[in-house]
Amino acid sequence: xxxxxxxxxxxxxxxxxEQSESTKRVLFATRTAKSMVITNRLYDKLQREAWDELAxxxxxxxxxxxxxxxQSEVEVKTIIExxxxxxxxxxxxxxxxxPTAMCQLGCxxxxxxxxxxxxxEIASERILERVESKFAFKEYNHLSIAWFGSEPLVGxxxxxxxxxxFKEMAQRHNCTYDSKVVTxxxxxxxxxxxxxxxxxxxxxxxxxLDGTAEYHDARRHTKAGLSTFNLIFKNLLxxxxxxxxxxxxxxxxxxxxxxxxxxxxxxxxxxxLAAHNLQDKIEYFYVAPIHSWGNExxxxxxxxxEFAKNEIDWILAQYQNGFRPGFLPGIKPVVCxxxxxxxxxxxxxxxxxxxxxxxxxxxxxxxEYVLGNVHNGLSTISKHRPLxxxxxxxxxxxxxxxxxxxxxxxxxxxxxSWREGIVACPSNKFNIKEKLMLFYALKKKGVEALAQVxx
Amino acid sequence: xxxNDLFILEAIDxxxxxxQNNGNIARGDLIHGNVYGEILDGLxxxxxxxxxxxxxNYIWGKYDKAxxxxxxxxxxxxxxxxxxxxxxxAEYDPNTPLYALINVAALPMKxxxxxxxxxxxxxxxxxxxxxxxxxxxIKDGFYILEYHxxxxxxxxxxxxxxxxxxxEGASVIHQALRYILYEHLPAMSSDWSxxxxxxxxxxxxxxxxxQLSLEPIGVFLHHILQEKELFNAAFANLTFxxxxxxxxxxxxxxxxxxxxxxxxxxxxQFLKEAIEFISKTGSEFDILKLSLIANISDxxxxxxxxxxxxxxxxxxxxxxxxxxxxxxxxxxxxxxxVLES
Numbered sequence: 156x157x158x159x160x161x162x163x164x165x166x167x168x169x170x171x172x173e174q175s176e177s178t179k180r181v182l183f184a185t186r187t188a189k190s191m192v193i194t195n196r197l198y199d200k201l202q203r204e205a206w207d208e209l210a211x212x213x214x215x216x217x218x219x220x221x222x223x224x225x226q227s228e229v230e231v232k233t234i235i236e237x238x239x240x241x242x243x244x245x246x247x248x249x250x251x252x253x254p255t256a257m258c259q260l261g262c263x264x265x266x267x268x269x270x271x272x273x274x275x276e277i278a279s280e281r282i283l284e285r286v287e288s289k290f291a292f293k294e295y296n297h298l299s300i301a302w303f304g305s306e307p308l309v310g311x312x313x314x315x316x317x318x319x320x321f322k323e324m325a326q327r328h329n330c331t332y333d334s335k336v337v338t339x340x341x342x343x344x345x346x347x348x349x350x351x352x353x354x355x356x357x358x359x360x361x362x363x364l365d366g367t368a369e370y371h372d373a374r375r376h377t378k379a380g381l382s383t384f385n386l387i388f389k390n391l392l393x394x395x396x397x398x399x400x401x402x403x404x405x406x407x408x409x410x411x412x413x414x415x416x417x418x419x420x421x422x423x424x425x426x427x428l429a430a431h432n433l434q435d436k437i438e439y440f441y442v443a444p445i446h447s448w449g450n451e452x453x454x455x456x457x458x459x460x461e462f463a464k465n466e467i468d469w470i471l472a473q474y475q476n477g478f479r480p481g482f483l484p485g486i487k488p489v490v491c492x493x494x495x496x497x498x499x500x501x502x503x504x505x506x507x508x509x510x511x512x513x514x515x516x517x518x519x520x521x522x523e524y525v526l527g528n529v530h531n532g533l534s535t536i537s538k539h540r541p542l543x544x545x546x547x548x549x550x551x552x553x554x555x556x557x558x559x560x561x562x563x564x565x566x567x568x569x570x571x572s573w574r575e576g577i578v579a580c581p582s583n584k585f586n587i588k589e590k591l592m593l594f595y596a597l598k599k600k601g602v603e604a605l606a607q608v609x610x
Numbered sequence: 611x612x613x614n615d616l617f618i619l620e621a622i623d624x625x626x627x628x629x630q631n632n633g634n635i636a637r638g639d640l641i642h643g644n645v646y647g648e649i650l651d652g653l654x655x656x657x658x659x660x661x662x663x664x665x666x667n668y669i670w671g672k673y674d675k676a677x678x679x680x681x682x683x684x685x686x687x688x689x690x691x692x693x694x695x696x697x698x699x700a701e702y703d704p705n706t707p708l709y710a711l712i713n714v715a716a717l718p719m720k721x722x723x724x725x726x727x728x729x730x731x732x733x734x735x736x737x738x739x740x741x742x743x744x745x746x747x748i749k750d751g752f753y754i755l756e757y758h759x760x761x762x763x764x765x766x767x768x769x770x771x772x773x774x775x776x777x778e779g780a781s782v783i784h785q786a787l788r789y790i791l792y793e794h795l796p797a798m799s800s801d802w803s804x805x806x807x808x809x810x811x812x813x814x815x816x817x818x819x820x821q822l823s824l825e826p827i828g829v830f831l832h833h834i835l836q837e838k839e840l841f842n843a844a845f846a847n848l849t850f851x852x853x854x855x856x857x858x859x860x861x862x863x864x865x866x867x868x869x870x871x872x873x874x875x876x877x878x879q880f881l882k883e884a885i886e887f888i889s890k891t892g893s894e895f896d897i898l899k900l901s902l903i904a905n906i907s908d909x910x911x912x913x914x915x916x917x918x919x920x921x922x923x924x925x926x927x928x929x930x931x932x933x934x935x936x937x938x939x940x941x942x943x944x945x946x947x948v949l950e951s
Contacts, residue, residue: 156662156664156665156668156669156698156701156702158664206661206664207660207661211660211664214664215667218664218668219671225668225698227697227698227701228694228697228698233694236690236693237687237690239686240684240686240687240689240690241686241687243686244683244684244685244686244687246683
């Protein structure tokens, strides 16, 4: 049997090591998202594919992390087929529901068109019927609902109405149940949080803060132009400071959407959060570039390379301020719900989509992204899901992902963006080597090393 | 109340759960355990070149991963790994010992995936192929594979049980156990090698004996009205061996107590021995205790001392046993029915 060096390896430049004379590198095998520190001598042997010169232990480790693979293997085919197998094996039924078309905020970059519509009684029944019908085709062990916006907490009445019905459905099919909420945080009062967790099975909440008050309020203001940061942050503090917060079983992550107008406020926001001792209370803090929402919002975003460079600074700022974020990507066999045949997005009008970025956005209103509407009868909902073939398209070399070393850890990025001609590569593609160097420093010298690098 | 029943009350009053666990009993199949694996690895290293060994280990590892995914009910991912590794195996000459060595892992793995997909006939055929595949290798010195062959008998037993063919499954277990304990050659397949069987350490032989025995006992609990018939099909006449290990001694004692129960000649003697067994034996044998508890409830019912109070004590004792809930539930349901009858 013959072997070859996998195409899916990222290797840093040489790193000096004060404790030993040999220079080292970090190898990251993206097929397994596993890393290994190797000497330059070993790196040289790998480059020459001199397998008989490798110590058995090194060879076995490299083989185990799939940095070395069988020579005959067509790797991209393997990766895509593994992704597809993972999707087929998934026994969790994931559905996204937008209980209302309303949002209190008027963010400039948002592409959604908000209105006061809520999911009505008939639509609720049809949505339940639609979700129920999925159990006839596959055996699930878990039902997961994401309450998504507009602003889902404006539709709290719908969440209250639908949750017990979904829970009952899950129980009837021997499934466990949980849900998550992606919210602007304005209505996330302490008692609402407790209700969501204790009554509605919410286990994850994501709140958006676009920087400190000055920057956040300049973009995430109400439709009437009123500030929101202090209200949202008070809500968060009330929740985080509950003595039982950690035992309630619901995590809260903070997302910071950035473009060139607010990127300078990311570090101050990290410092602000740290000053309130939230390091071990926030599950995860992350920065996301503004993307196209059927509009041109992304044009004000940083170039990907620049964003990637800034991201390293933001990671270091987190370490300096006592946060301990992970930064190496894991494997991503399921890029998003669009590539799963059973996940759907339901909006407040009863429209059905296969992507969370398309509801309430005018430009997608009469496109194939609208699979149908539950009011027109469930049988009229299209079986054709335009983004479902994304993995096949990657396998057929239709996107640069087919040759990209990062494919196993990014899954290809947003399928819709690629369709629209927008490069969907995540920041990891541009800063993975820097992240590997941080990983090396962390491994060698502990968390102090990262805080010092920042200083 | 008859005076010779009093000891039963006293014994039940004093019943205490023995939590001690000697930890000798392997979880899962023995052919994935250390003793078997270490011996096989040693034999392989002497047999193939270093480069061949790398390939072989890679392929075996991959079949193992596919098996793990199938056990997790990730059947598509298992099939995917199987497709990947089959493509590599296809590069080998099927007429070489190396190919046969690859098949040691490949055939049972493929059979398991077929089993999970309810393709029982095809799975059984592959398991027989696995038994045949080992013959030449054993002749070439891979004596440890005799246990791999016995493992396939166990897998065939599982196939039968899964299809509800309980007596057929029990008969396969009986053949395997008689081979291990008495060296009586199984009727299924051929070329069994007693010499190879004897070459393995006693600990492996003993562990295989336990693996083959304990699993069916759990299954039989779900068919308790047929228990005598099933016991006889699987475990009849297994009380004539000399225990080599303490675990074997426990099994021998259990076989004897069960035979005493099924003979139904001396109810009190059975109760005495069974209650002593369940109070003294370590927790790794809890499934044996649970099986006896069902019989104890039957036997107690025949005595003059049977009361709800003692019944409840038995139930309370059972609840402490470290066995899968499904086994416990079915046993306790049976015990409750005995009480009501």
